[in-house]
Amino acid sequence: MHINELSRILNQYFNFHKARSDCFAQLVIAMITVKTVNFTHLATAFITESFPQSCYKRIQRFFRFLKFDPFAVASMVIILFGLKNKKLSLALDRTNWKFGKLDINILMLTVAYRGIGLPLMWSCLEKRGNSNTSERIDLIKRILLLIEPENIDCLLGDREFVGAE
Numbered sequence: 616m617h618i619n620e621l622s623r624i625l626n627q628y629f630n631f632h633k634a635r636s637d638c639f640a641q642l643v644i645a646m647i648t649v650k651t652v653n654f655t656h657l658a659t660a661f662i663t664e665s666f667p668q669s670c671y672k673r674i675q676r677f678f679r680f681l682k683f684d685p686f687a688v689a690s691m692v693i694i695l696f697g698l699k700n701k702k703l704s705l706a707l708d709r710t711n712w713k714f715g716k717l718d719i720n721i722l723m724l725t726v727a728y729r730g731i732g733l734p735l736m737w738s739c740l741e742k743r744g745n746s747n748t749s750e751r752i753d754l755i756k757r758i759l760l761l762i763e764p765e766n767i768d769c770l771l772g773d774r775e776f777v778g779a780e
Contacts, residue, residue, distance in 0.1 A: 617644065618662060628691040629684075638677045641670075689735045689761050696728055700766060706732055707754070707772040709746055722746045724754050727771075735761075748778035 621640035622633070631639060645660035646652060658670035665673075693699050704727040711720045720740040725732030736758045740746060755770075 624695070625691075628687045635677065638673055642674065642677065685736050685757070686761065689758065692726065692733045692735060693761065696726075696733060698726060698728070700763075702768040703727075703762065703766055704768050705735070705758075705770045707751065707770065707776055708732075709740075709773075709775070711743065718743050720744070722750060722754055724758055745775050748780050751776060751778070752780060 618637060618640045621643060622636040625631070625639050625643070626636045629636070629639070641661045641663070642657060644662070645657040648660045649656045651657070654671055654674045655667075657674060658667040661667075661670040661673075663670065706725045706727055707722070708725070709720065709722050711718070713719070720743060722738045722740055723734060724736045726735050736754055738746075738750060738754050740750065
């Protein structure tokens with residue numbers, strides 16, 4: 616029952632077909648349950664009669680060609696967590712790791728909510744290393760299409776985010 620309800624809610628923002636929407640709902644519940652994004656662990660938390668190996672393959676298929684629309688994610692977070700027209704503490708961070716020979720570098724803007732950072736907007740940087748000022752400004756400009764500047768209480772970031780602009 617919870618999977619169907621969450622699937623319906625998520626589909627209002629992402630417009631997936633039913634199987635993809637149900638898998639997404641399963642993933643959300645599994646992440647909350649096992650407190651990790653490791654596919655092997657997530658597969659064991661799916662509420663289904665299927666074997667964990669089948670769930671693991673389902674998770675892989677879900678992510679294989681998926682591209683999340685950052686505006687859909689941000690809209691969903693703002694509405695579902697009741698953040699519209701509230702004073703928000705935003706946090707800017709960057710993560711970088713290697714997947715085989717591929718460098719993955721993501722600049723992420725989150726909103727602080729009850730001790731966790733909820734993702735709002737991100738940029739996948741096509742390079743290794745730190746972001747530059749124009750990349751950070753672009754990210755902030757995109758979120759300002761969804762939230763008013765007066766609703767930003769503060770913007771937090773590590774010391775790597777230098778620049779007067």
